[in-house]
Amino acid sequence: MPSNRGLPARRRGARVPDALNFISGTLDHEWIGYLKRLQEFRHKASVKNVHDLRVSIRRLMTCVELVERFNPDNVVRRARITLKEQLSELSNLRDIHVEMVAIRGYLKQLPEIKQFYDRLRERESDHLSAAKKMSSNTKFIENAINRAQVRLAARRATIAVSAASKIVNDAVDRSFDNVNGKLEYATIADYSTIHSVRIAFKPFRYLLEMLQPLVPIERKQLRAAQSLARMMGKIQDIEVLMKSLVEFKWKQDGARRAVIEIWLDLERRKTDVAQRFLRSIPKFGNIWKPILHDSTISKTADSKTLYALRHGIAVARGDLGYPLDSDRPLTLKGMKRMRIIARGMRGLGVRFDVILTSPYRRALETAFVVGREYRLGESIQTTAALKPEVLPEEVIRSLQDKYSSCRNLLLVGHDPQLSALVSTLTSGSAGARPLLKKGGLCKLQVEKLQLGKCATLLWLLTPKQLISMT
Numbered sequence: 001m002p003s004n005r006g007l008p009a010r011r012r013g014a015r016v017p018d019a020l021n022f023i024s025g026t027l028d029h030e031w032i033g034y035l036k037r038l039q040e041f042r043h044k045a046s047v048k049n050v051h052d053l054r055v056s057i058r059r060l061m062t063c064v065e066l067v068e069r070f071n072p073d074n075v076v077r078r079a080r081i082t083l084k085e086q087l088s089e090l091s092n093l094r095d096i097h098v099e100m101v102a103i104r105g106y107l108k109q110l111p112e113i114k115q116f117y118d119r120l121r122e123r124e125s126d127h128l129s130a131a132k133k134m135s136s137n138t139k140f141i142e143n144a145i146n147r148a149q150v151r152l153a154a155r156r157a158t159i160a161v162s163a164a165s166k167i168v169n170d171a172v173d174r175s176f177d178n179v180n181g182k183l184e185y186a187t188i189a190d191y192s193t194i195h196s197v198r199i200a201f202k203p204f205r206y207l208l209e210m211l212q213p214l215v216p217i218e219r220k221q222l223r224a225a226q227s228l229a230r231m232m233g234k235i236q237d238i239e240v241l242m243k244s245l246v247e248f249k250w251k252q253d254g255a256r257r258a259v260i261e262i263w264l265d266l267e268r269r270k271t272d273v274a275q276r277f278l279r280s281i282p283k284f285g286n287i288w289k290p291i292l293h294d295s296t297i298s299k300t301a302d303s304k305t306l307y308a309l310r311h312g313i314a315v316a317r318g319d320l321g322y323p324l325d326s327d328r329p330l331t332l333k334g335m336k337r338m339r340i341i342a343r344g345m346r347g348l349g350v351r352f353d354v355i356l357t358s359p360y361r362r363a364l365e366t367a368f369v370v371g372r373e374y375r376l377g378e379s380i381q382t383t384a385a386l387k388p389e390v391l392p393e394e395v396i397r398s399l400q401d402k403y404s405s406c407r408n409l410l411l412v413g414h415d416p417q418l419s420a421l422v423s424t425l426t427s428g429s430a431g432a433r434p435l436l437k438k439g440g441l442c443k444l445q446v447e448k449l450q451l452g453k454c455a456t457l458l459w460l461l462t463p464k465q466l467i468s469m470t
Contacts, residue, residue: 023063027148027149030056030063031145040053042132045093053090058087061083061203062206064080070159187405195235201229208222228284235270245259246378256365304409307350309410313333315329328361330362340470341441342372344467352379355376356403358413366412388413419434441466
């Protein structure tokens, strides 16, 4: 296959080439790049080589998908699926590398976390073997690329240059519209919305980079795209580690303490990057075409489900080992009971999008147990609104201001705050508090969250009842 795509064609003022000729050369270029990165990965599966191969696969997939717009073909489509499977396995490996690099920065001060790091090394070995095995056969992909080239050459005889250019521009427009649609719902209340933007943005960005000068764009616009991609990638990297920390089998108290210390540090960093990202959203409109986005307007979900979960059995107040009330952890009995309670919650069909928890250790550990059982460690967020001393009215205002777009929320906190909140939402005052035992859970259906009566108490279960559902 010819390799005719080079830097001179990208210079400002260069003649715009025929679309199909250019795409043919681009496909060849990306295929050769993929083979080179694959060889480097097989030689040494370093952090850089894994990253470079993933980028190369994404670029090749994006190019193949563009080719399919001109001439759909099942063989080419299956090759793209094969590439996607390779990418998935490499993504697991890359996530582990990111986690290992980050954890090494904590090991010196928190040696208790070494067991977690050792587990990461074991997982790295497992995924490395799987990734190398999956990438061992490239013959099918090569045949599909050759087939695509032949079909592109045949297509050139039946399509006008202007029509081919229109298909290219439509592809970029559609890709950007997909990004724009995801941006509309981006919120710090639910980080999965930012992740959705990131996934949609990748093929759009690669299209822009590959299709110069078919779709002329200034270097500063490409730099802006790269900057936004790095920001979203950093959020994702932090979230991957936070999820793993939550779902790790941390047993000893020293390890649990270290995990929480690292997790809280990561949460602060993630929040900071996410806030900067949300402020940067208008920059998306400077890359390709204007977007409609108003960060002051939040999408509201009038009807929502709230679950209130009181933390499990904790070390008694006044224990000499924990002079600060906020530092009291769950006891071993409390931890074991919460694991069973979490399984009971799943058996009952309890579902939620976000877990909001008090930052006090006993509540945070309770949230971790639930997050691990549901494999939703990335959905946990701390909020000062759920500290024991905060009034129900302030909790409601915080939920209105920051989490209005969330339909299903699990609140993990303390009593009497949680029972006062339930009473306020169901009766209009905090005086009719239900009995919410440690590890107890209640479900509220909220019509429209507001100060005063706005919810119906659907059920309230004791820890024993939840345990009986396992």
